[in-house]
Amino acid sequence: MKKKYRVIQYRQKCIGCNACVEVAPERWRMSKKDGKSVLLGAKEKKGIFSVLIHEEELEANRLAAEYCPVNIIRILDT
Structure with a gap:
């Protein structure tokens, strides 16, 4: 069974720099509408967006988290 990870985005603090889109389109x-990034497939709860991803997407999303200048993307093991 492939390992899954959770990507979390604190969207309210997004400044719309496009870095995440560049590395993980x-x-x-x-x-x-508002110029902020959208985490595709995510569910929202209390302003925090999250989605489960497979290992194939991990590296690109780790880069998205690393390149985010306002540090609003987290990757967690599930």
Whole structure:
């Protein structure tokens, strides 16, 4: 069984720099409404967005977290 990880985004603090979209476009998009990034497939709870990903997506999303200048993306083991 493949390992899964949880990607968490604190979207309210996003400044819309597009770094996450550049390194992980299969999981991130920029919103035309407010200019902030959208974590595709995520569920929202109390302003925090999260989604489970497979190992194949891990490296790109780790880069998204690393390159985020406001540090609002977290990757957790499940």
